[in-house]
Amino acid sequence: KVVHGAKGLMRVFDEHGWQLAGVAMDTALSAYLVQPGRRSFALDALSVEFLGRELDRPEDDGGQLAFGADDEAEAQALMRQARAVLDLGAAFEGRLADVGAAELLHDLELPVSALLARMERAGIAADRPHLERMEQRFAAAVQQAVGEAHASVGHEFNLGSPKQLQEVLFGELGLPKTKKTKTGFTTDADALLWLAGQTEHELPVIMLRHREQAKLRTTVEGLIKTIASDGRIHTxxxxxxxxxxxxxxxxxxxxxxxxxxxxxxxxxxxxxxxxxxxxxxxxxxxQIELRVMAHLSEDAGLIEAFTSGEDLHTTVASQVFAVGKDDVDAEMRRKIKAMSYGLAYGLSAFGLSQQLSISPDEARKLMDTYFERFGGVRDYLQRVVDEARATGYTETMLGRRRYLPDLTSSNRQRREMAERMALNAPIQGTAAxxxxxxxxxxxxxxxxxxxxxxxxxxxxxxxxxxxxxxxxxxxxxxxxxxxxxxxxxxxxxxxxxxxxxxxxxxxx
Known part of the structure; x- marks a missing residue:
C-alpha cells in the first residue's frame, strides 16, 4: 500500500479494531528523508512541488486522507488526493534511491511509524491529584515571585510585559544595559543571568525564578488538560x-x-x-553523543577514555589539564563536560565562554589544549565541514542526509550557523x-x-x-x-x- 502519513492511519484503523499492514511507501516520510529541512509535509504541498498538481482539500482533513464523503464534489476531491498519493509514491521511489535513503524508509522509519502508532494508542497512566498539587505549588511560587518583584522596586508592574520590565530595570533602577533590540534592551533569560552577575539588585534573580515557575506551571497545566477519559496521557x-x-x-x-x-x-x-x-x-x-563522536572521529585517546571504565569527564580533564585523575577538581570536570558536549553540538569558543562564564580567550585556549590532546576529534570536525561544503550535505552512519546550502553563503552569520549544524547533524542524527x-x-x-x-x-x-x-x-x-x-x-x-x-x- 502507498499511504500519506502511515502512523495517523494506523491509529485510526486500530481504533476501529482493524489492522493496516503491507505499507510499502509513505509519501510524507519519503519527503522527509529526501528533504529533511522542509517546513510542510502536507499532501497538497507535496503534490504541487513534485507533481505540479493543485489539490482541492476538504477543510478539516489536516492533510490526511478522509474516510468518507458527503457529496459528489467531495468524493471527487478525495479521489484526486488518492491519485496524488499513488503518483507521489512512484515519484519518491526514484528520489529515495538517488539520496540512498530507500533502506532508511523500509527498514527504519516505516517500522518505527507502526511502533509509535501503538505507543500513542497505549499512552501512559497519569496521577491527576499529584499533577494538580504540582500546578497549585507552581502557581503559588509564581504569585510569591510577583510579590517579591513588586516589593523590590516599591510598586506594582506587569512582570510579563517586556516594555514595563525594561523601564524598571534600565530606567528606574539604572542597571547596566543589555543587548540593544528594536524595542529597547533585551530582557531574555541570558540577559537576566548576566544582570544578576553585574548588580547587587535582587530583581533579575526574582525575574528568573518567576519565569521558571511560570513555565513549569504551564507545562503541568498542559499535562492535566491532556489526560484522556481512560486516565492516560496519549502524546x-x-x-x-x-x-x-x-x-x-x-x-x-x-x-x-x-x-x-x-x-x-x-x-x-x-x-x-x-x-x-x-x-x-x-x-x-x-553519553550517546560523545560515544558517537569518539566512533566517528576514531580518536584513540577518547575511545580509551570510554573503554577504561573510569569516569569519562575526569579522565579527559586529567589529560587536558595535565594532572593526575585524583587531582581533577569539580570545576575542571565541569569545564571539560561543557566542552565535550559543546563540540558535539557545534559550540564556538564564544558560546563556550558564555556557558562557563569565562573570557572568549580562555575558552579558545581550553579548546586548543583539548584539540592538542584529542587531535582525532579536531581533524574529524574539520573534515565534516569540508566534506559538507563540497557535497552540500552531511550524513549519519546509516546514510541519513542533512542538506546545508548555507555552507557556501556569502552571509557570515548564515554560513557559521550552517557550519555548526554540519558539526552537529552526523552526531545527533546517528544517535537518533x-x-x-x-x-x-x-x-x-x-x-x-x-x-x-x-x-x-x-x-x-x-x-x-x-x-x-x-x-x-x-x-x-x-x-x-x-x-x-x-x-x-x-x-x-x-x-x-x-x-x-x-x-x-x-x-x-
Missing amino acids: TFQQTVAATGRLSSTDPNLQNIPVRTDEGRAIRGGFVVGEGYETLLTADYS DIVKIAMLRVDEALTQKRLRSRMLLQVHDEIVLEVAPGEREAVEALVREQMPNAVSLRAPLDVSVGWGDTWESAAH
Missing part, C-alpha cells in the same frame, strides 16, 4: 519535525519536562504504572538512528518472547516500558541485551536501567 510523536532524525512529541510535549531539576523530576512523578501492570522500566543511553533501532529491537524481542509488557514513551535517549506482572526479569534482560547491541561502535554503547511505580522513581 503524539512527531517523526518529520527534527531535520536530524530525532523524534519529538506534541499534545503534550514530553521533552518540555526538565530532567535536571528537582521540580522537573517531581513532574515526572505524575506519570505512573497503569492498572494491570506491575512497574515502569526506564532505559537510556549514557541508534535509538530508533534500539526501540525496534526491544519491541521485536517482546513480541518474540510473547510478553505482555509494552513500550510507552521515547524521550531524548530514553525509552519507558510498562511491565506486566511476572515479566520484570525477562524485560530487563532483553533491554540489556538489545539496546547496547543496536549498532557496533568503537566506544561501546552503555545503557542504564531503572524500575519504579512512577517515571521519576524509575530514573537511574
